[in-house]
Amino acid sequence: MDTKIEINSKEYQLARYPKTVDKSLRAWSNAELLVLDYIVDKKTENIHLFNDRFGVWNCALNDKKLVTVWTYASQQKAIEQNLKLNNFSDEVNYKTPLEDLNKVDLALLKIPKSLELFELFLQQIHKAANDKTEVVCGFMTKHFSASYLKIVEQYFNVVQQSKAWKKARLLVLEQPKKIVEYKELVNTINWKDNSIKQHYGVFSSGKVDIGTQFFLEHLNVKEDELNILDVASGNGVIALEAFNLNPNSNVTLIDDFNLAIASSQLNLKDKKANFICADNLNDVEKNSFDLVVSNPPFHFEHENNIEVALNLFKGVQNCLKINGRFLLVANKHLNYKTHLGKLFNEVIVVDSNKKFEIIECS
Numbered sequence: 451m452d453t454k455i456e457i458n459s460k461e462y463q464l465a466r467y468p469k470t471v472d473k474s475l476r477a478w479s480n481a482e483l484l485v486l487d488y489i490v491d492k493k494t495e496n497i498h499l500f501n502d503r504f505g506v507w508n509c510a511l512n513d514k515k516l517v518t519v520w521t522y523a524s525q526q527k528a529i530e531q532n533l534k535l536n537n538f539s540d541e542v543n544y545k546t547p548l549e550d551l552n553k554v555d556l557a558l559l560k561i562p563k564s565l566e567l568f569e570l571f572l573q574q575i576h577k578a579a580n581d582k583t584e585v586v587c588g589f590m591t592k593h594f595s596a597s598y599l600k601i602v603e604q605y606f607n608v609v610q611q612s613k614a615w616k617k618a619r620l621l622v623l624e625q626p627k628k629i630v631e632y633k634e635l636v637n638t639i640n641w642k643d644n645s646i647k648q649h650y651g652v653f654s655s656g657k658v659d660i661g662t663q664f665f666l667e668h669l670n671v672k673e674d675e676l677n678i679l680d681v682a683s684g685n686g687v688i689a690l691e692a693f694n695l696n697p698n699s700n701v702t703l704i705d706d707f708n709l710a711i712a713s714s715q716l717n718l719k720d721k722k723a724n725f726i727c728a729d730n731l732n733d734v735e736k737n738s739f740d741l742v743v744s745n746p747p748f749h750f751e752h753e754n755n756i757e758v759a760l761n762l763f764k765g766v767q768n769c770l771k772i773n774g775r776f777l778l779v780a781n782k783h784l785n786y787k788t789h790l791g792k793l794f795n796e797v798i799v800v801d802s803n804k805k806f807e808i809i810e811c812s
């Protein structure tokens with residue numbers, strides 16, 4: 451994998467976290483480089499960074515005062531890893547997308563795949579904006595659509611698009627609108643007797659995902675399964691159902707995305723539940739769970755890969771009790787059964803339909 455990059459005559463080392471076997475993937479994109487080029491002569495000291503996925507901006511702008519709005523635990527690890535790799539301090543001034551920002555003069559934003567997350571970022575910026583605020587958004591042209599422009603126009607009066615450079619382009623936003631009616635950027639999904647809440651940008655907006663629905667229809671929890679883990683828990687709908695099926699249980703939810711964890715905290719606030727924002731199970735106690743449930747991740751922004759899920763499966767094997775069960779739902783074409791067969795003694799497809807299968811491992 452290519453890890454060396456020269457930016458404004460300085461060389462940096464930038465590696466991906468988590469590591470990947472796909473050698474074509476790099477820890478930066480031309481969209482991020484184009485943003486850096488655009489701001490090279492700007493004197494602004496106080497810069498807010500949104501969606502700096504692997505830390506290219508944190509490294510290249512290390513001499514400035516930066517605030518990093520983070521979304522993924524794995525993103526924090528990538529940023530800190532790359533700061534260390536370039537001999538910078540790995541202390542980062544983080545904020546979540548749900549926190550108030552002090553004053554935004556210049557914001558750099560790598561446009562996320564989720565339109566909702568894009569709007570959440572823009573609203574957060576707008577709340578802390580002044581007449582001089584400038585927002586520089588970078589994107590790869592193949593990932594752009596007019597829907598992003600519709601969102602932008604709700605918050606800013608001046609919207610300019612740059613020329614393309616190496617298949618990347620910029621949207622530069624200026625003059626925040628004087629009057630914007632802020633919405634609460636939370637969706638509500640009615641599911642059985644529950645009303646599930648989720649912050650904008652969390653998996654499966656507006657409805658329970660069809661794979662998840664199939665899983666929930668077939669989910670069973672035994673009376674003696676008291677310690678339950680939901681891996682890649684999203685809004686927490688699977689954990690909630692598991693808890694409802696065994697109200698004596700204690701559920702732990704893990705997700706890499708801080709807005710997913712924040713959403714599940716809304717949905718399980720009065721339940722016996724622990725919430726962990728993490729991208730692996732390394733800090734979870736070994737042999738501690740009776741039942742692990744999951745609809746594991748497969749899409750990461752515009753990339754699809756099963757490496758992350760396979761790593762989570764190894765973690766599940768470690769934290770499951772000897773007689774514990776691991777129940778998951780997956781797209782049939784992913785062929786997880788073969789991979790799981792290398793980790794568990796018994797791997798059975800307990801239910802399937804045209805698209806999905808539910809696998810039980812013990």
Ligand SMILES: C[S@@+](CC[C@H](N)C(=O)[O-])C[C@H]1O[C@@H](n2cnc3c(N)ncnc32)[C@H](O)[C@@H]1O
Pocket residue numbers: 524653654659662681682683684685686687688704705706707710728729730744745746747748758762
């Ligand atoms: C397919 S969604 C399932 C969400 C939820 N369980 C549901 O069924 O609606 C997968 C989830 O995995 C999370 N995720 C991605 N990478 C992860 C990782 N390395 N560790 C934990 N969660 C991860 C995503 O943020 C997303 O919420």
